[in-house]
Amino acid sequence: MxxxxxxxxxxxxxxxxxxxxxxxxxxxxxxxxETADAVRAAMRDLGYVYNRGAANLRNPKSHVVGMVxxxxxxxxxAELAIGIERVLRTSGxxxxxxxxxxxxxxxxxxxxxxxxxxxxxxILCPTADSTGREINELAELGMPIVLAxxxxxxARVSLVASDNRAGxxxxxxxxxxxxxxxxxxxxxxxxxxxxxxRIAGFSEALAAASVxxxxxxxxxxxxxxxxxxxxxxxxxxxxxxxxxxxxxxxxVAIGAMLAITRHGLTPGxxxxxxxxxxxxxxxxxxxxxxTVSVGAGDLGERAGQMLLRQIxxxxxxxETHIGEARLVVRESCGAPAQSRDVA
Amino acid sequence: MxxxxxxxxxxxxxxxxxxxxxxxxxxxxxxxxETADAVRAAMRDLGYVYNRGAANLRNPKSHVVGMVxxxxxxxxxAELAIGIERVLRTSGxxxxxxxxxxxxxxxxxxxxxxxxxxxxxxILCPTADSTGREINELAELGMPIVLAxxxxxxARVSLVASDNRAGxxxxxxxxxxxxxxxxxxxxxxxxxxxxxxRIAGFSEALAAASVxxxxxxxxxxxxxxxxxxxxxxxxxxxxxxxxxxxxxxxxVAIGAMLAITRHGLTPGxxxxxxxxxxxxxxxxxxxxxxTVSVGAGDLGERAGQMLLRQIxxxxxxxETHIGEARLVVRESCGAPAQSRDVA
DNA sequence: CTGAAAGCGCTTACAG
DNA sequence: CTGAAAGCGCTTACAG
Numbered sequence: 001m002x003x004x005x006x007x008x009x010x011x012x013x014x015x016x017x018x019x020x021x022x023x024x025x026x027x028x029x030x031x032x033x034e035t036a037d038a039v040r041a042a043m044r045d046l047g048y049v050y051n052r053g054a055a056n057l058r059n060p061k062s063h064v065v066g067m068v069x070x071x072x073x074x075x076x077x078a079e080l081a082i083g084i085e086r087v088l089r090t091s092g093x094x095x096x097x098x099x100x101x102x103x104x105x106x107x108x109x110x111x112x113x114x115x116x117x118x119x120x121x122x123i124l125c126p127t128a129d130s131t132g133r134e135i136n137e138l139a140e141l142g143m144p145i146v147l148a149x150x151x152x153x154x155a156r157v158s159l160v161a162s163d164n165r166a167g168x169x170x171x172x173x174x175x176x177x178x179x180x181x182x183x184x185x186x187x188x189x190x191x192x193x194x195x196x197x198r199i200a201g202f203s204e205a206l207a208a209a210s211v212x213x214x215x216x217x218x219x220x221x222x223x224x225x226x227x228x229x230x231x232x233x234x235x236x237x238x239x240x241x242x243x244x245x246x247x248x249x250x251x252v253a254i255g256a257m258l259a260i261t262r263h264g265l266t267p268g269x270x271x272x273x274x275x276x277x278x279x280x281x282x283x284x285x286x287x288x289x290x291t292v293s294v295g296a297g298d299l300g301e302r303a304g305q306m307l308l309r310q311i312x313x314x315x316x317x318x319e320t321h322i323g324e325a326r327l328v329v330r331e332s333c334g335a336p337a338q339s340r341d342v343a
Numbered sequence: 344m345x346x347x348x349x350x351x352x353x354x355x356x357x358x359x360x361x362x363x364x365x366x367x368x369x370x371x372x373x374x375x376x377e378t379a380d381a382v383r384a385a386m387r388d389l390g391y392v393y394n395r396g397a398a399n400l401r402n403p404k405s406h407v408v409g410m411v412x413x414x415x416x417x418x419x420x421a422e423l424a425i426g427i428e429r430v431l432r433t434s435g436x437x438x439x440x441x442x443x444x445x446x447x448x449x450x451x452x453x454x455x456x457x458x459x460x461x462x463x464x465x466i467l468c469p470t471a472d473s474t475g476r477e478i479n480e481l482a483e484l485g486m487p488i489v490l491a492x493x494x495x496x497x498a499r500v501s502l503v504a505s506d507n508r509a510g511x512x513x514x515x516x517x518x519x520x521x522x523x524x525x526x527x528x529x530x531x532x533x534x535x536x537x538x539x540x541r542i543a544g545f546s547e548a549l550a551a552a553s554v555x556x557x558x559x560x561x562x563x564x565x566x567x568x569x570x571x572x573x574x575x576x577x578x579x580x581x582x583x584x585x586x587x588x589x590x591x592x593x594x595v596a597i598g599a600m601l602a603i604t605r606h607g608l609t610p611g612x613x614x615x616x617x618x619x620x621x622x623x624x625x626x627x628x629x630x631x632x633x634t635v636s637v638g639a640g641d642l643g644e645r646a647g648q649m650l651l652r653q654i655x656x657x658x659x660x661x662e663t664h665i666g667e668a669r670l671v672v673r674e675s676c677g678a679p680a681q682s683r684d685v686a
Numbered sequence: 687c688t689g690a691a692a693g694c695g696c697t698t699a700c701a702g
Numbered sequence: 703c704t705g706a707a708a709g710c711g712c713t714t715a716c717a718g
Contacts, residue, residue: 004403006695007695008695018695019698019706020703023704025697028697028698029703031703035704047484049458050459050695050696051461051695051696052461053395053399053400053696054396054695054697054710056696057709057710057711058695058697064460073425078421079416082416085442089449094453096439096440096441097442098437098439098440099440101428106432110437113407113437115392116394117395117407117460141392254627284597285627286629347711349710349711350712351711359688360688360690361712362690362714363687363688363689365712365713368712368713369712373687374687374688375687378688393711394710394712396710397713400713401693401713401714402712402713687718688718689716689718690716691714691715691716692715693713694712694713694714698709699708700705701704702703702705
């Protein structure tokens with residue numbers, strides 16, 4: 001690789017001092033248009049690359065922010081990430097993304113690396129086993145941080161999530177209205193606050209209808225398609241199987257529908273299935289998945305805006321945004337066609 | 344934010360010189376275990392954060408690499424990205440990812456930013472309108488770079504892609520064997536080299552069977568679900584509609600199947616549909632999508648390995664890996680059940 | 687094993 | 703508007 005070209009080289013080529021080059025680079029202070037053009041021409045000619053590390057050394061205001069995503073293979077988080085990027089970018093920040101694949105070790109490596117590179121804030125979709133302790137430690141170090149989607153018990157930081165309890169309750173009430181009484185719950189790990197919230201809504205709706213919850217029909221599993229398949233298969237192997245299942249999220253639901261089909265039954269006919277998230281996959285699944293829409297892209301934008309407020313100091317403390325969760329009735333719940341949502 | 348703690352603070356707290364702290368940090372040179380422990384304890388107590396920018400200034404060997412992805416909402420690219428991350432991480436590199444959403448402007452911003460932050464290499468899934476010129480400029484500046492998935496005409500850099508021509512030819516031969524003669528092609532933009540390669544395979548198969556291509560049945564569109572829906576709808580509005588369509592990729596095919604259904608027809612029965620990529624969505628679509636499998640995760644791993652060779656200098660020049668593309672017969676092509684692949 | 691010194695590429699006052 | 707100087711946090715020889 002050719003020796004690095006620095007502002008000194010540019011200054012020499014443009015016949016100015018390196019202070020002037022720096023002023024052109026940062027846009028601070030006044031420089032005559034002719035001078036600025038000459039400097040820019042020199043940068044182009046010499047293939048100059050600005051050295052952020054050196055700049056941040058002197059002026060520690062960085063415009064990079066980190067996005068730490070727990071599972072990029074889940075389209076819900078991909079849509080969320082795209083929403084975050086959209087607002088961060090239009091605000092002049094450059095978001096760098098990393099996937100933790102639900103590994104806490106990987107999460108702490110990635111977060112550390114982002115701090116070392118001078119990120120001015122982080123949006124974190126925490127792994128399922130994150131605890132309030134490590135998140136608070138980060139925040140106490142002065143790092144602006146917004147938790148997205150997944151609440152973490154004990155974490156005293158900003159949060160953007162959806163109304164998990166209300167969304168699940170609405171879905172459960174819908175199944176009850178369709179006449180279901182043996183309703184299972186599939187997916188998520190018990191330690192996840194999000195699952196606790198969703199189960200709370202589920203329980204609340206069943207209690208209101210005086211329907212008992214059978215703990216043997218509450219199956220934990222990782223929030224993935226494959227795990228949903230396995231968990232649903234286990235549920236189907238039980239005697240007295242449920243007539244309906246609520247799933248932790250859409251990918252689990254799609255896995256569950258696959259298991260139902262593989263078992264020789266028809267989702268939406270023999271067993272009602274409901275998801276959570278309303279990813280585009282839910283719309284295109286077969287049968288089309290009844291699910292709870294939370295607006296992944298919108299939540300992402302909210303999280304981006306919230307992080308910007310944390311960074312700028314416009315927010316005086318941690319903020320919380322709980323987005324609406326709306327039941328979308330399609331085919332997989334077996335509801336009569338005329339009561340379904342379009343698309 | 345508290346004033347930054349530096350190695351000088353650590354040195355003072357641990358009662359050593361800052362050289363010693365640096366040696367502990369970098370692992371260069373020998374330090375007694377007791378001293379090293381004292382240093383590490385001080386770092387923990389004071390909440391020390393290593394400043395990569397400062398370190399890179401003196402020793403410009405960075406362990407960050409960039410992954411630039413053109414469309415993260417397409418599950419194919421998400422799977423690819425996960426494969427790339429897997430090998431990069433296990434090799435001690437920390438991959439930062441950015442999504443360009445098919446915007447060339449965004450791509451150059453993101454690439455520039457990665458260079459400014461001292462990335463030691465970049466894996467680039469280029470936007471549809473990337474040209475060889477800008478990619479060669481990057482490479483000439485000495486940046487190790489691997490193009491993934493999308494060949495770019497004129498680019499003289501390393502490439503990991505699939506055998507687009509052979510894969511498309513196999514898919515077309517399959518449709519011909521099923522008796523189809525009016526076969527359309529939906530999706531991709533004409534300027535994309537990948538589309539040209541796929542069309543070449545398609546044309547080759549049709550020519551071998553002495554079947555003419557009707558240019559009015561070749562519809563360009565962006566490689567997205569929505570664009571596939573619109574393009575297929577346009578094709579269906581034509582007189583003498585095709586009995587089969589090959590689609591640029593799976594997301595286009597899923598959009599096309601939706602359009603067929605919306606038109607009152609049944610994909611796989613009234614019109615055969617074939618995709619490309621074999622994303623997990625293809626398996627779970629209804630009807631299950633016949634497609635060309637390229638192994639997204641594997642290609643990602645290959646790309647990661649290739650970049651590592653470019654960075655280390657183990658590669659003496661640009662390398663190319665063309666992965667196998669294998670037809671996977673499911674339901675959407677209307678093949679008789681006994682000839683279908685499992686799952 | 688440790689300490690003093692130089693220097694990486696930049697920005698920031700400050701004097702002209 | 704420009705130039706000389708100091709300093710950001712680190713690493714790298716080099717002398718002890």
